[in-house]
Amino acid sequence: MEIWMQLFLDLLYVCMVSKLTHEIVYCSPSPALFIFTFSILYIFYLSRFLIDEFCMRFAQDDIFHRLFYFVYTLGTLIMVLNSDMFRSVGKHEGKSYLFSESCNVDHVYFSGFSYGFYITRGSIFALYFVTMKFDESGRAYYQFFHRMIFLLIDVALFLWSDLATESANVKAGFIIAISAFEIFGTVLGVGITKLKRSGIIKTQFFQYHFPVNHLIVQARMGQFVMLVLGESMISLLNTATHISGDIYVIAIFGLLLIYMLAMHYYDQVQKFEGVCLNVTLF
Amino acid sequence: MLHYSNYMYSLPSFGLQETHAFQRDMLAGLLWVLLHPALAFCLLLISAGLVAAVLDSERAQLRAETTTLLALGSGLSIVCMTMQRITHKGLQYRLSSWNKALHLLVSALYKNESYCIYFTYLTH
Numbered sequence: 300m301e302i303w304m305q306l307f308l309d310l311l312y313v314c315m316v317s318k319l320t321h322e323i324v325y326c327s328p329s330p331a332l333f334i335f336t337f338s339i340l341y342i343f344y345l346s347r348f349l350i351d352e353f354c355m356r357f358a359q360d361d362i363f364h365r366l367f368y369f370v371y372t373l374g375t376l377i378m379v380l381n382s383d384m385f386r387s388v389g390k391h392e393g394k395s396y397l398f399s400e401s402c403n404v405d406h407v408y409f410s411g412f413s414y415g416f417y418i419t420r421g422s423i424f425a426l427y428f429v430t431m432k433f434d435e436s437g438r439a440y441y442q443f444f445h446r447m448i449f450l451l452i453d454v455a456l457f458l459w460s461d462l463a464t465e466s467a468n469v470k471a472g473f474i475i476a477i478s479a480f481e482i483f484g485t486v487l488g489v490g491i492t493k494l495k496r497s498g499i500i501k502t503q504f505f506q507y508h509f510p511v512n513h514l515i516v517q518a519r520m521g522q523f524v525m526l527v528l529g530e531s532m533i534s535l536l537n538t539a540t541h542i543s544g545d546i547y548v549i550a551i552f553g554l555l556l557i558y559m560l561a562m563h564y565y566d567q568v569q570k571f572e573g574v575c576l577n578v579t580l581f
Numbered sequence: 582m583l584h585y586s587n588y589m590y591s592l593p594s595f596g597l598q599e600t601h602a603f604q605r606d607m608l609a610g611l612l613w614v615l616l617h618p619a620l621a622f623c624l625l626l627i628s629a630g631l632v633a634a635v636l637d638s639e640r641a642q643l644r645a646e647t648t649t650l651l652a653l654g655s656g657l658s659i660v661c662m663t664m665q666r667i668t669h670k671g672l673q674y675r676l677s678s679w680n681k682a683l684h685l686l687v688s689a690l691y692k693n694e695s696y697c698i699y700f701t702y703l704t705h
Contacts, residue, residue: 328646513601560627
């Protein structure tokens with residue numbers, strides 16, 4: 300599968316970042332808001348990385364993979380549509396509500412988000428299941444079996460939070476718990492792998508036979524940061540209703556801030572090897 | 582989840598001059614990956630702060646929340662980026678001599694202070 304379709308998927312994440320930005324702006328700022336927003340962002344980050352990683356290792360250009368990639372995109376769309384669930388419904392129209400709304404989890408949005416969550420996790424589960432089933436060497440089974448278990452636990456936790464309670468605070472707590480569980484799983488996985496390499500744990504699992512090209516991983520991470528920086532640019536240039544001297548000052552110095560952050564992250568001004576004057580016919 | 586660990590196995594360098602965190606150590610690669618959502622969240626705070634700054638300037642009513650968002654976002658994003666930079670060569674390398682440690686400390690402090698001072702000036 301070409302990387303262009305992964306970039307297409309990033310369009311949805313641009314919308315997600317925009318929604319989360321407005322959630323922070325219009326809700327009354329509090330530690331709970333920040334933690335909850337970070338949890339949502341982390342769930343999206345993980346969703347993006349799950350499909351990226353699969354595509355880097357196993358994706359084929361056939362009807363099955365195309366179909367499930369579309370299903371995954373559809374699930375992501377539903378998640379993005381409901382990503383601003385931490386809100387006070389009906390009060391987002393006026394700018395006078397800046398930092399003033401008392402927000403909480405909305406039930407309708409939470410349920411919609413959970414449907415998208417099930418679809419994305421179900422489709423990635425199906426993709427890995429087929430890969431493991433048809434891998435005759437069994438290496439994929441040893442490498443990815445634990446991930447299937449964690450995917451199922453994630454879905455079970457979300458299902459539990461969706462059905463078990465009507466309390467908005469408890470639902471918000473579940474979202475935070477799910478993202479914390481995923482971070483814990485990450486750290487646990489690396490810890491177990493280190494123990495296995497040191498010989499303390501003897502098992503067939505956690506043997507890595509399908510590495511990915513780390514250059515592509517770096518590129519995808521860089522694109523993720525770039526799309527968040529892009530939202531900063533939209534916020535800077537697309538918010539003002541009229542032009543004045545103050546707007547010019549904020550725009551110029553805001554650009555300076557974003558530019559410096561980008562320079563600090565990417566750390567270079569790249570010169571492409573194939574300079575256009577040498578390789579084009581014009 | 583556990584899947585992060587799968588690609589953090591040491592890989593060939595493909596001719597790169599500088600070793601990336603992925604190639605150096607598994608935990609360093611994990612930290613580099615996990616810092617990305619934190620960095621993205623800090624950049625998100627900057628986006629929200631810029632929206633609030635523009636709206637505040639239109640109404641000539643500056644809020645403390647705007648300054649807080651911008652200062653927190655820019656300061657913490659520099660911290661995240663600095664930590665990501667450290668993962669490439671390791672903290673031991675950065676602390677192997679007084680010069681390197683001082684350079685790390687001064688550069689991080691200078692960048693943070695400059696942003697915070699700048700936005701305090703801009704919004705008040």
